[in-house]
Amino acid sequence: xxxxxxxxxxxxxxxxxxxxxxxxxxxxxxxxxxxxxxxxxxxxxxxxxxxxxxxxxxxxxxxxxxxxxxxxxxxxxxxxxxxxxxxxxxxxxxxxxxxxxxxxxxxxxxxxxxxxxxxxxxxxxxxxxxxxxxxxxxxxxxxxxxxxxxxxxxxxxxxxxxxxxxxxxxxxxxxxxxxxxxxxxxxxxxxxxxxxxxxxxxxxxxxxxxxxxxxxxxxxxxxxxxxxxxxxxxxxxxxxxxxxxxxxxxxxxxxxxxxxxxxxxxxxxxxx
Amino acid sequence: xxxxxxxxxxxxxxxxxxxxxxxxxxxxxxxxxxxxxxxxxxxxxxxxxxxxxxxxxxxxxxxxxxxxxxxxxxxxxxxxxxxxxxxxxxxxxxxxxxxxxxxxxxxxxxxxxxxxxxxxxxxxxxxxxxxxxxxxxxxxxxxxxxxxxxxxxxxxxxxxxxxxxxxxxxxxxxxxxxxxxxxxxxxxxxxxxxxxxxxxxxxxxxxxxxxxxxxxxxxxxxxxxxxxxxxxxxxxxxxxxxxxxxxxxxxxxxxxxxxxxxxx
Numbered sequence: 001x002x003x004x005x006x007x008x009x010x011x012x013x014x015x016x017x018x019x020x021x022x023x024x025x026x027x028x029x030x031x032x033x034x035x036x037x038x039x040x041x042x043x044x045x046x047x048x049x050x051x052x053x054x055x056x057x058x059x060x061x062x063x064x065x066x067x068x069x070x071x072x073x074x075x076x077x078x079x080x081x082x083x084x085x086x087x088x089x090x091x092x093x094x095x096x097x098x099x100x101x102x103x104x105x106x107x108x109x110x111x112x113x114x115x116x117x118x119x120x121x122x123x124x125x126x127x128x129x130x131x132x133x134x135x136x137x138x139x140x141x142x143x144x145x146x147x148x149x150x151x152x153x154x155x156x157x158x159x160x161x162x163x164x165x166x167x168x169x170x171x172x173x174x175x176x177x178x179x180x181x182x183x184x185x186x187x188x189x190x191x192x193x194x195x196x197x198x199x200x201x202x203x204x205x206x207x208x209x210x211x212x213x214x215x216x217x218x219x220x221x222x223x224x225x226x227x228x229x230x231x232x233x234x235x236x237x238x239x240x241x242x243x244x245x246x247x248x249x250x251x252x253x254x255x256x257x258x259x260x261x262x263x264x265x266x267x268x269x270x271x272x
Numbered sequence: 273x274x275x276x277x278x279x280x281x282x283x284x285x286x287x288x289x290x291x292x293x294x295x296x297x298x299x300x301x302x303x304x305x306x307x308x309x310x311x312x313x314x315x316x317x318x319x320x321x322x323x324x325x326x327x328x329x330x331x332x333x334x335x336x337x338x339x340x341x342x343x344x345x346x347x348x349x350x351x352x353x354x355x356x357x358x359x360x361x362x363x364x365x366x367x368x369x370x371x372x373x374x375x376x377x378x379x380x381x382x383x384x385x386x387x388x389x390x391x392x393x394x395x396x397x398x399x400x401x402x403x404x405x406x407x408x409x410x411x412x413x414x415x416x417x418x419x420x421x422x423x424x425x426x427x428x429x430x431x432x433x434x435x436x437x438x439x440x441x442x443x444x445x446x447x448x449x450x451x452x453x454x455x456x457x458x459x460x461x462x463x464x465x466x467x468x469x470x471x472x473x474x475x476x477x478x479x480x481x482x483x484x485x486x487x488x489x490x491x492x493x494x495x496x497x498x499x500x501x502x503x504x505x506x507x508x509x510x511x512x513x514x515x516x517x518x519x520x521x522x523x524x525x526x527x528x529x530x531x532x533x534x535x536x
Contacts, residue, residue, distance in 0.1 A: 030361070149376055156373030159359070159366060162350035163424070166322050166343055167374040214362035214408040217378065 014231035016140035022227030025206035040186040043069035045195040046098035053101040070183030074176035123194035193247040204254035208261035230254040273300040275464040281330035308485035347425030351436040359410035370424030415446030
C-alpha cells in the first residue's frame with residue numbers, strides 16, 4: 001500500500017491535516033462554535049469555486065475565503081452567535097454564490113466539466129500532489145505553533161471570558177485569531193475530505209476526547225490522536241475496498257470513535 | 273490601610289449616568305456588602321473597581337493604585353450563569369486558570385508546574401471542594417461550582433475579593449455555606465471582600481459595612497445604620513421590615529429584591 005505515491009501523499013498530508021483538525025476542533029467544541037465550522041465549510045466551497053471560475057489556483061481562493069470568513073465571524077462576535085437567522089441566511093446566500101461560480105466555471109471554464117465542484121465538496125485526498133503535501137505540513141505546523149502560544153489564555157477566555165479579561169487576557173483578539181485559525185484548518189481539511197464532510201473531522205474526534213477526559217491538555221492530545229487514527233484507518237479501508245470513497249471512510253471512522261466514546265463514558269472516571 | 277476609595281466618582285454607559293457623586297472608603301480586611309435594587313449599578317461599581325468601567329468624573333484608588341493597575345492582586349467572580357452540562361473540563365483545571373491562565377503558552381512540566389498543582393490543591397481544600405474537584409465542572413451543582421470559582425478567584429492570594437452576586441441561584445443551605453466560607457476567608461486569609469448581594473439575609477451577621485447603590489448614587493454606612501426599616505424602605509421604594517429573630521439575628525422582610533422571591 002505504501003509503495004503507491006498517491007497513497008503516501010494521502011497518508012502524510014492526511015495525518016498533518018488531522019493533527020490540526022484534532023487540536024483546533026477540541027477548542028471549537030469547547031467554545032460551542034461547531035456552527036461556525038459548518039458556516040466555514042460553505043465559505044470554503046464558494047471560495048474554491050470562485051477561484052476556479054476566475055481561472056486562478058483553487059487553493060488560493062479556498063484559503064483566502066475561509067480565513068477571511070473566520071475573521072469576519074470573529075469580528076461580528078457575540079452578535080453573530082446570537083442571531084441564527086442572519087447567519088443561516090448569509091451562508092445559504094454564500095452557498096448560492098458558490099453554485100453561480102460553479103455554473104460560470106463549467107460553461108466558460110477550460111473545457112472540464114463539474115468535477116471541480118465534486119472535488120471541493122467531497123475532497124480528493126488520493127489526488128494530492130507533492131506540493132499539496134508540503135503545503136499541508138507547513139500549515140499544520142503553523143496551526144500547532146499558534147495554538148502552543150495561545151493555548152492557555154485561549155482556554156481561559158473560552159471557559160471564563162469575564163475573569164480572563166479582568167486578568168488582562170485580550171479575549172476579543174484571541175477569539176478573532178482563533179476563528180482565523182479555524183478558517184485555515186477548514187481550508188486544509190476541504191482538500192482532504194471536502195467541504196461537506198470537514199465538520200466531521202473537526203467535531204467528532206474532539207467530541208470523543210471531551211467525552212473521555214476533563215483534563216484539557218490530555219483532551220487536546222486525544223483529540224489529535226483520534227483524528228489521525230480516523231485518517232489512517234479510513235485511508236486503509238478505502239485502499240483495500242476501492243469502491244469505498246476515502247472521505248466517507250475517514251468520516252465514518254471518526255463518527256465510529258465518537259459513538260464508542262459516548263458508550264464508554266463511564267471509562268471517563270478512570271482516565272480522569 | 274484603605275483597600276478601595278472613590279472620590280466624587282461618576283459612571284456613564286452610552287451617555288446615561290448610572291451613578292454620580294460616589295465617595296466611599298473600604299478598609300483592608302473588611303467584609304462589605306453592595307446592596308441595591310436591580311439595575312441600580314452594583315455590577316458597574318464592581319467593574320469600576322477593576323478598571324473595566326472607566327470613570328466619567330472623580331477619582332478612585334484600589335489597593336493604592338488607579339483602578340485596573342492592581343488587578344493581579346484582585347480575585348474576581350463575575351455575575352454569571354452556571355457552567356453548561358456539556359462543559360467537561362475538570363474543576364481543578366478551571367481553578368488552575370485563576371493562577372496562571374493569563375500566561376501565554378502551555379503549562380510545561382517542571383518545578384513551577386508542581387508548585388502550581390500544590391497551590392491549586394491547597395485552595396480547593398480551603399473551600400472544602402476536594403471531594404469533587406476532579407469531576408467535570410458542568411456536572412457539579414450550582415453550590416459546588418460556586419465554591420470552585422471562589423477557589424479560582426483565591427488562587428493568586430488576592431488582597432481584595434470582588435464577588436458579584438455569588439449567592440444568586442443557590443438554595444438556602446448553600447447560600448449559608450458560601451456566605452460562611454467567604455467570611456472565614458475574609459478573617460483568616462486577611463482578604464478584603466466586596467460582595468454584591470441580592471438577598472442580604474445570609475450575610476447580615478458577618479458585615480463590617482454596607483454600600484447601598486440606589487437613586488443614581490451610592491452611599492456607605494455601618495450595617496446597623498443601613499439595615500433599618502426606614503433606610504431600606506427609602507432605598508428600595510417599597511415598605512420593608514427589619515425583624516429581630518429569637519436568636520438575636522436581624523432578618524429583612526418585604527423587599528422583592530432583597531430576598532428570594534424576586535422575578536427576573
